[in-house]
Amino acid sequence: DTAVSQTPKYLVTQMGNDKSIKCEQNLGHDTMYWYKQDSKKFLKIMFSYNNKELIINETVPNRFSPKSPDKAHLNLHINSLELGDSAVYFCASSPLGLVDYGYTFGSGTRLTVV
Amino acid sequence: AQKITQTQPGMFVQEKEAVTLDCTYDTSDPSYGLFWYKQPSSGEMIFLIYQGSYDQQNATEGRYSLNFQKARKSANLVISASQLGDSAMYFCAMRDRGGNKLVFGAGTILRVKS
Numbered sequence: 001d002t003a004v005s006q007t008p009k010y011l012v013t014q015m016g017n018d019k020s021i022k023c024e025q026n027l028g029h030d031t032m033y034w035y036k037q038d039s040k041k042f043l044k045i046m047f048s049y050n051n052k053e054l055i056i057n058e059t060v061p062n063r064f065s066p067k068s069p070d071k072a073h074l075n076l077h078i079n080s081l082e083l084g085d086s087a088v089y090f091c092a093s094s095p096l097g098l099v100d101y102g103y104t105f106g107s108g109t110r111l112t113v114v
Numbered sequence: 115a116q117k118i119t120q121t122q123p124g125m126f127v128q129e130k131e132a133v134t135l136d137c138t139y140d141t142s143d144p145s146y147g148l149f150w151y152k153q154p155s156s157g158e159m160i161f162l163i164y165q166g167s168y169d170q171q172n173a174t175e176g177r178y179s180l181n182f183q184k185a186r187k188s189a190n191l192v193i194s195a196s197q198l199g200d201s202a203m204y205f206c207a208m209r210d211r212g213g214n215k216l217v218f219g220a221g222t223i224l225r226v227k228s
Contacts, residue, residue, distance in 0.1 A: 099166070
């Protein structure tokens with residue numbers, strides 16, 4: 001069983017479209033995250049949810065909206081896609097607040113906006 | 115604020131030799147965790163090794179060891195007996211109690227030569 005699974009793995013879409021990326025974890029973790037990896041491979045946190053509650057919201061355009069229906073799922077919806085949104089998006093999970101616990105990452109979604 | 119610095123954009127190492135990847139960090143929190151992740155060309159994020167701020171001994175996991183120098187705020191990754199499959203991007207990351215997020219360095223690309 002995959003611990004953190006996200007779909008789709010690849011997403012190619014046109015500018016202006018709306019798309020969603022889904023993420024599910026079966027580790028029993030209470031916190032989930034979205035990270036963006038840009039073309040220079042830099043990883044930056046976008047959002048974090050703990051038990052369906054938003055706890056981290058970095059400076060991200062309003063076109064990005066996370067949704068957590070339960071603590072095992074965290075989806076990312078992106079409206080009006082722009083060329084600059086092209087990146088790899090990683091979902092991750094961990095227990096909350098434990099400094100000695102790293103994150104378990106999904107395999108990533110490569111989003112290409114054309 | 116948390117900060118991770120990896121000053122080596124790229125490194126080469128001969129197969130079967132050891133290599134050290136540098137990482138320095140900054141935090142005002144006395145309790146923190148340091149992590150190394152490997153990202154091969156396939157894109158997934160693979161956890162390698164963890165070091166806690168209160169750990170007295172350097173962490174080791176198989177061929178990976180972490181050279182932790184707390185006073186210098188450095189957490190270098192040492193890979194012994196390099197293999198061709200070690201060619202990848204390596205990220206140093208830190209998590210502390212205050213930020214509740216994993217902050218990444220810019221990464222180091224390692225190429226193992228045969």
